[in-house]
Amino acid sequence: MAALVCRGLCAAYGGREALHGVDFELPAGAFLAVVGPNGSGKSTLIKALLGLIKPSAGTVKLEEGVGRSGIGYMPQQSESRGDFPATVYETVISGRLGRLGLRPFYGRQDRREAEKNLRLMGLWELRTRAFRELSGGQRQRTLLARALCAVDGMLVLDEPAAGLDAETQERMYSLLRDVNKKEGATVVMVTHDLVRGAAAATHVLELDGGQKYFGEAGQWPGRAQYGSGEK
């Protein structure tokens, strides 16, 4: 069963066509690494997938059952606001927003889910700290915990390991592999990291405005080129 189907997807961002002719079918439970140079349309693809921008042609469809509120989204860190007064806990539980429905406030189930993900990310002790006082790695983990609170079927990440040191990056990828395997969530991850990032994935989508490659990570020609971070 396909978790995500793109058919002839074209999308413009900031007035210019950033993406054209993207066409693939991602099986449920896969871990997709979206790679390509700057300006190759990676973030535009994510925005189209999340419904933040409308495709100029073609379609992007989610698996039945994964509604918009079932996507856990982790934005690029540079997009999140550095000076905002919010605690780690406030940030993480806001991931449950999609589950509120018509309720005005978070319930026990939401708080339990937030606690579980805070503990998973090793943030429980930091939960009353201000988001703006955290280190880069702690912020990334906070945003990932928020995304995990929202996940019901699919996790979408934009450069989750950017700006982290090698060790923290490795932890981030192994966390993502866990979520992918144990929770059975389909993962779509934009990454610059062709070695470790692509090694974590089961599938690769390579973009350069158009679609250069889509398929299993093992068959990706870039794998040989950039060296594989085999485990």
Added chain:
Amino acid sequence: MIDLIAEMLSYKFLVRAATVGLMVSLCAALLGVSLVLKRYSMIGDGLSHVGFGALAAAVATGASPLGLSIPVVIVAAVLLMRLTDGSGIKGDAAIGLISTSSLAAGVTAISLSSGINTDVCNYMFGSILAMSKGDVRLSVATSAAVLLLFLLCYNRIFAVTFDENFARATGVNAGRYNMVIAALTGVTIAVGMRLMGALLISGLIIFPAVTSMRLFKSFRGVVLSSAAVSLSSYLAGLVLSYAAGLPAGASIVLVNLVFFLAFAAAGRIR
């Protein structure tokens, strides 16, 4: 001090000014947190000028002041939010265009109908004599609605303010909540501007949030502190204005400034 307050309470118009003012201060402080964090502070300023134009038009045509200015300011709020979000004219320039045009229209309307007089001064700088009984009822009802909506939308307002893309990605209609915030701000300003003055009402929106952000790190902390700062400033300002014979709107904004300086100093020390 207690004598002074008892004396103030014996004046019906002061009690009315205090009732409406406290409700408006609370609304303005809560909405202000979101507006300031979304870099929309100047929308409050622009809206108060639009409100001035609407009030002047109401006086010139004999329409009900609040009956006319509330819808006009809501429409302007939604329009400004659209302009600020869209590309077209830059947001701050758009606010400048709209606010000076409304001010000019208001001044023209007043000078055509009655000539420039003390009324104009009252609109600009506020008057605590302005509240009639009907106004009080309408103001309390609208403020209560603003408070209730804010409370019910609290978690969504947090999410939309903190990270609009994330909120939209999880299926929240962020545009709608921006409009709700804009419309509620419009109502608050329309109700509060006759008391505070068109030139001073935006102080009620901006000061409490900015002040609280000096000291508090959590969103909830900032929201609660803003409410407390705003209510205390209003009461203290009103007492100060009565005791020293100063204009009420100006006294209230000055007390807000004192709070800001104190919080900023405390934030430094910490």
